[in-house]
Amino acid sequence: MAGDIWVVGELADGGLARISTEVATAARELAAAAGRDVAGVVVAAAPNDPARELARFLPRVLAIEEPTAGEHAWSAAAATRLAALLEREAPGCVLVGATPDGRDLAGILSARLGWGVLVNASALAWAEDGPTVEMSVFGGRLLTRSAFTVEHGIVTVRPNTVSALAAAAPGTVEPVGSGAGSAGAASEAPALPLVRVVERVAEAGAAAPIEEAKVIVAGGRGVGGAEGFRIVEELAAALGGVVGATRAAVDAGWIPYARQIGQTGKTVKPALYVALGISGAIQHKVGMQTAETIVAVNRDPDAPLAEFADLYVVGDLFEVVPAVLAELRSGRS
Numbered sequence: 300m301a302g303d304i305w306v307v308g309e310l311a312d313g314g315l316a317r318i319s320t321e322v323a324t325a326a327r328e329l330a331a332a333a334g335r336d337v338a339g340v341v342v343a344a345a346p347n348d349p350a351r352e353l354a355r356f357l358p359r360v361l362a363i364e365e366p367t368a369g370e371h372a373w374s375a376a377a378a379t380r381l382a383a384l385l386e387r388e389a390p391g392c393v394l395v396g397a398t399p400d401g402r403d404l405a406g407i408l409s410a411r412l413g414w415g416v417l418v419n420a421s422a423l424a425w426a427e428d429g430p431t432v433e434m435s436v437f438g439g440r441l442l443t444r445s446a447f448t449v450e451h452g453i454v455t456v457r458p459n460t461v462s463a464l465a466a467a468a469p470g471t472v473e474p475v476g477s478g479a480g481s482a483g484a485a486s487e488a489p490a491l492p493l494v495r496v497v498e499r500v501a502e503a504g505a506a507a508p509i510e511e512a513k514v515i516v517a518g519g520r521g522v523g524g525a526e527g528f529r530i531v532e533e534l535a536a537a538l539g540g541v542v543g544a545t546r547a548a549v550d551a552g553w554i555p556y557a558r559q560i561g562q563t564g565k566t567v568k569p570a571l572y573v574a575l576g577i578s579g580a581i582q583h584k585v586g587m588q589t590a591e592t593i594v595a596v597n598r599d600p601d602a603p604l605a606e607f608a609d610l611y612v613v614g615d616l617f618e619v620v621p622a623v624l625a626e627l628r629s630g631r632s
């Protein structure tokens with residue numbers, strides 16, 4: 300695989316999305332391992348601020364002003380400009396977040412450019428002439444490592460795959476004009492239909508996003524019902540954290556889906572993860588196993604979580620948690 304490693308910056312509330320700072324960090328590490336150059340690109344109605352933010356992580360960022368990106372769904376609005384640029388500059392590998400926008404973009408670019416796509420990377424490495432991408436498949440039962448067999452590829456990277464770390468010195472931001480030298484198959488393809496955004500609605504229950512939390516207290520089926528989540532919330536509040544859940548608790552209707560952690564929920568990477576009444580099934584584990592410290596409370600001494608928790612307390616959560624809360628409130632801890 301020839302060429303540089305590129306990152307496409309995504310937007311959130313007009314600024315750079317947090318996932319793009321993580322993807323940029325992963326790309327920088329990959330480029331260092333590969334001995335390749337690394338660059339970023341931001342396409343937005345007002346690209347300068349998000350491009351400057353991305354340049355805290357990368358040595359060179361291209362800023363493309365695309366007026367339609369402001370009031371239309373970003374991926375389609377950005378894809379035409381990006382496809383022309385990528386076709387012209389021909390980086391070897393492009394990294395983008397495994398988000399709804401990132402996935403849309405990867406699909407459109409693949410169709411327009413004929414490039415390969417590897418999705419949902421949970422780890423990245425460089426082997427011989429290209430990236431190897433770790434993915435979780437078959438309901439989380441297997442981890443696979445895949446590589447491109449084509450010259451150019453796009454990788455979507457899961458949130459919390461790496462911790463964002465700014466570069467030692469900020470990079471440069473270069474504005475890119477429209478159309479320059481962009482004749483090619485991608486730019487000659489028919490224009491994409493744009494989808495106008497008429498309203499943005501905040502996801503219910505997502506006031507404090509669990510992907511960004513440093514402390515998560517999660518409840519599972521062992522919590523016993525929606526009422527049982529009170530004690531989970533109390534411990535989360537006492538520890539300055541947020542509440543998470545397993546799919547069993549979400550499916551039972553005890554807590555909104557926005558709190559679900561795991562293969563079909565969010566991937567999290569907090570400093571502290573407290574699991575209450577959670578068995579630690581593989582589909583839950585893949586969403587939280589990179590937490591720095593995992594503490595579990597479970598009645599069953601042999602639940603799967605016992606194998607990977609840093610501290611495993613065998614006991615009834617309705618006895619253990621009130622004792623911990625009393626200790627925290629006494630100020631002795």
Ligand SMILES: Cc1cc2nc3c(=O)[nH]c(=O)nc-3n(C[C@H](O)[C@H](O)[C@H](O)COP(=O)(O)OP(=O)(O)OC[C@H]3O[C@@H](n4cnc5c(N)ncnc54)[C@H](O)[C@@H]3O)c2cc1C
Nearest residue numbers: 519520521545546547561562563564576578582583598616
């Ligand atoms: C394709 C697919 C995708 C999936 N995606 C996800 C996902 O994204 N996230 C996810 O979480 N799951 C997911 N699952 C479901 C997963 O397989 C498990 O069923 C689920 O994680 C179990 O949740 P749990 O640990 O809350 O419940 P259980 O496995 O039933 O465990 C409950 C635990 O609570 C303990 N317990 C009970 N009472 C108490 C008490 N009073 N005090 C202390 N401990 C107690 C029990 O000993 C038990 O270990 C998925 C499954 C499939 C097939």
